[in-house]
Amino acid sequence: xxxxxxxxxxxxxxxxxxxxxxxxxxxxxxxxxxxxxxxxxxxxxxxxxxxxxxxxxxxxxxxxxxxxxxxxxxxxxxxxxxxxxxxxxxxxxxxxxxxxxxxxxxxxxxxxxxxxxxxxxxxxxxxxxxxxxxxxxxxxxxxxxxxxxxxxxxxxxxxxxxxxxxxxxxxxxxxxxxxxxxxxxxxxxxxxxxxxxxxxxxxxxxxxxxxxxxxxxxxxxxxxxxxxxxxxxxxxxxxxxxxxxxxxxxxxxxxxxxxxxxxxxxxxxxxxxxxxxxxxxxxxxxxxxxxxxxxxxxxxxxxxx
Amino acid sequence: xxxxxxxxxxxxxxxxxxxxxxxxxxxxxxxxxxxxxxxxxxxxxxxxxxxxxxxxxxxxxxxxxxxxxxxxxxxxxxxxxxxxxxxxxxxxxxxxxxxxxxxxxxxxxxxxxxxxxxxxxxxxxxxxxxxxxxxxxxxxxxxxxxxxxxxxxxxxxxxxxxxxxxxxxxxxxxxxxxxxxxxxxxxxxxxxxxxxxxxxxxxxxxxxxxxx
Numbered sequence: 001x002x003x004x005x006x007x008x009x010x011x012x013x014x015x016x017x018x019x020x021x022x023x024x025x026x027x028x029x030x031x032x033x034x035x036x037x038x039x040x041x042x043x044x045x046x047x048x049x050x051x052x053x054x055x056x057x058x059x060x061x062x063x064x065x066x067x068x069x070x071x072x073x074x075x076x077x078x079x080x081x082x083x084x085x086x087x088x089x090x091x092x093x094x095x096x097x098x099x100x101x102x103x104x105x106x107x108x109x110x111x112x113x114x115x116x117x118x119x120x121x122x123x124x125x126x127x128x129x130x131x132x133x134x135x136x137x138x139x140x141x142x143x144x145x146x147x148x149x150x151x152x153x154x155x156x157x158x159x160x161x162x163x164x165x166x167x168x169x170x171x172x173x174x175x176x177x178x179x180x181x182x183x184x185x186x187x188x189x190x191x192x193x194x195x196x197x198x199x200x201x202x203x204x205x206x207x208x209x210x211x212x213x214x215x216x217x218x219x220x221x222x223x224x225x226x227x228x229x230x231x232x233x234x235x236x237x238x239x240x241x242x243x244x245x246x247x248x249x250x251x252x253x254x255x256x257x258x259x260x261x262x263x264x265x266x267x268x269x270x271x272x273x274x275x276x277x278x279x280x281x282x283x284x285x286x287x288x289x290x291x292x293x294x295x296x297x298x299x300x301x302x303x304x305x
Numbered sequence: 306x307x308x309x310x311x312x313x314x315x316x317x318x319x320x321x322x323x324x325x326x327x328x329x330x331x332x333x334x335x336x337x338x339x340x341x342x343x344x345x346x347x348x349x350x351x352x353x354x355x356x357x358x359x360x361x362x363x364x365x366x367x368x369x370x371x372x373x374x375x376x377x378x379x380x381x382x383x384x385x386x387x388x389x390x391x392x393x394x395x396x397x398x399x400x401x402x403x404x405x406x407x408x409x410x411x412x413x414x415x416x417x418x419x420x421x422x423x424x425x426x427x428x429x430x431x432x433x434x435x436x437x438x439x440x441x442x443x444x445x446x447x448x449x450x451x452x453x454x455x456x457x458x459x460x461x462x463x464x465x466x467x468x469x470x471x472x473x474x475x476x477x478x479x480x481x482x483x484x485x486x487x488x489x490x491x492x493x494x495x496x497x498x499x500x501x502x503x504x505x506x507x508x509x510x511x512x513x514x515x516x517x
Binding site for chain 2: 176282284288293295296299
């Protein structure tokens with residue numbers, strides 16, 4: 001029970017800070033001082049205090065979207081070990097539940113966007129669904145590679161303590177490959193710059209932002225909070241892969257994990273400020289590339305064992 | 306040492322994929338240059354620092370990593386090539402073919418009668434994969450300069466193969482291959498300029514319509 005609470009506290013309290021770190025890194029690259037690190041928390045509080053504006057044409061689906069977008073990352077995080085901390089809930093095959101929980105979240109966000117009846121939001125939903133259905137094979141193949149290396153089928157054993165040893169053996173090569181793949185998936189799923197710009201409000205290029213355009217007040221706050229939780233949950237996969245050390249002490253494990261997340265956030269900020277946004281037609285191409293790389297990693301693993 | 310060279314080889318394979326899928330000529334040239342630079346590390350990583358490997362690495366770095374890419378970049382500046390690569394078949398099919406070939410070489414390499422110390426390494430499959438990726442690039446692109454890039458990549462594959470034999474292979478052979486390549490790039494540059502002047506484009510497809 002204590003582990004359960006610690007897990008949730010870490011997730012719920014720490015997640016918006018990552019967004020703040022990313023914004024700050026981008027500001028520093030642009031030569032500005034930037035918003036304070038805690039700005040996302042202030043934003044959430046401000047949004048929570050506002051009222052709803054609801055269109056008369058919308059139904060309950062419109063409000064279900066933000067609710068699902070907030071609960072899905074929380075549920076998914078319970079299946080995932082945070083660094084050295086084991087996952088509170090774990091069973092064989094929970095990796096499939098993990099992947100499809102995000103599918104559920106996406107389904108409801110797209111549905112809420114379609115519910116507004118605006119053709120503009122429908123366009124965003126179509127784009128988002130296209131990109132995520134190309135990102136899904138990558139994440140599944142990466143998890144299969146991990147499953148093959150670890151020999152288990154739950155996320156807890158996939159990201160278990162054996163990872164630190166695996167980096168020194170022949171499995172290092174496929175691990176490096178899927179690290180790259182998962183980083184691309186992280187950028188796609190969180191609508192980060194080479195694939196989608198979280199700050200853009202240019203009609204032709206928006207993907208994720210256009211779907212949440214009609215939400216206001218607490219609903220928008222839930223969506224923003226859900227997005228930062230999603231960033232942290234997907235980032236946790238990468239951090240565990242890249243920093244598999246375990247100190248054996250709970251506090252040390254937590255510090256390694258949070259430090260890794262901060263490094264990851266800075267890395268995302270650097271990528272966002274040094275890269276230009278890709279043209280829309282190039283995004284599926286890159287995603288197919290990562291699918292191929294993850295399949296190649298699987299071939300490497302199958303060959304070496 | 307061993308895992309470091311494996312890491313290098315892996316990056317080489319990733320750069321193969323990148324070059325096959327990339328639409329920008331400049332990015333392609335830089336990717337092949339980085340690949341050449343990575344290859345220059347390999348002799349030192351796999352055989353230790355001796356006079357022979359240092360010479361091999363230095364030569365590879367200077368020629369593959371710096372000089373030839375510089376020539377190519379200069380060429381696209383002078384001939385004013387548009388940035389797109391213009392593939393004969395699309396990027397995604399090329400990538401798929403490249404992935405199939407790479408997976409194929411990894412399976413094929415296990416059946417080759419190799420020495421015991423080469424049996425499990427990444428050297429042979431990477432060499433073959435780079436070789437065939439270069440070949441694919443050579444076949445599927447229209448622009449003369451991308452064909453030079455394909456040729457360069459093909460030579461990179463041969464170089465990886467040569468590293469395994471660098472104890473047995475005299476430096477002269479390696480130097481000969483590198484010189485051949487350099488001459489090839491020079492000739493290609495001259496030919497490209499010529500094609501550009503005659504046709505005001507360097508699309509090699511137009512060459513098939515040549516009449517006397």
